[in-house]
Amino acid sequence: MSEDVTILAIESSCDETAAAVVRNGREVLSNVIFSQIDLHTLYGGVVPEIASRKHIEKINQVIEEALKKADRKLTDMDAIAVTYGPGLVGALLVGVSAAKAISFASGIPLIGVHHIEGHISANYIENKDLEPPFICLVISGGHTHLVVVKDYGQYEVLGRTRDDAAGEAFDKVARAIGLGYPGGPKIDKVSKEGNPEAIHFPRAKVAENEYDFSFSGLKSAVLNYLNAANMKGEEIVVPDVAASFQKSVVDVLVEHALDAVEKYGLKKFAIAGGVASNSTLRATFEKACRERDIAFYHPSPILCTDNAAMIGAAGYYEYITGARSGLDLNAVPNLKLGER
Ligand code: KG4
């Protein structure tokens, strides 16, 4: 019998229907992602009902494709890992129901995985040497968390956003300057032609917790800037607004995160989540970490945004501790990191 652990992983918490086959937590045999972005772009954001319906339509096909691309049969799987929260409840339920049905029919053990734990674990896939402890900044459309990864599956949340998530701020500002949805990649691209020093937007501090974030003030500052310019009949240079906004977000993230890394003396820092694919953010962290002699880890862009390979990586570290979920596993839309 092989000592390898091969996991079929399923992710459907938002607008990506995804399945992957992952060996020993770090080797991706297949990673299939059906993105619904084109569908939601029409409405300027994710429409939960449409997301659920599309997940139902696509889930079986995506799972079959993941097994086929990995050249594996279902019976080769040691476990089925599935995201059960946090996320949109109707979307999560599709993945959870599919995973439970497969587990029930095949007898293959089921493991419920936390979506943010998945994002953090994406770092293990391409950085074979990365082991806890380290600090991870999770920046996605729904979450902004600064986390100490104490060990596999053990997390201490140092700070989180008080209002908008980092990705949400990108999406809202992009809409305001007419770039459309999803805003992050569009602001990333258009900023390359802009001057990040053109407009000084605020860098918010949260008085009670030095590691918490707040992005709604920045978003309002951008909206006020746009309104004032419109009223005065001044030209709005979209690349300058985008680059200046992006710099403000990146400055705050870098300052908070690297302060924590130095304070905890860990010397290892990782980023995760959709916003972690931002090119300016990656370059700024790269340089700042080099200057401070901190090892910097980040997943490839395709493993930053939602995918199932990251769920397979997190699921593996749950699996080897003996963690298993029952067929009563349910979707938990507000699941907190560290809870089971
Ligand atoms: O992790 P993710 O795929 O989904 C959640 O779990 O939320 O993150 C999606 C978010 C969106 O807000 C999107 O605008 C943002 O990540 N994003 C980016 C970039 N690519 C995606 N933000 C900034 N720069 C990017 N290149």
Ligand code: ZN
């Ligand atoms: Zn995500």
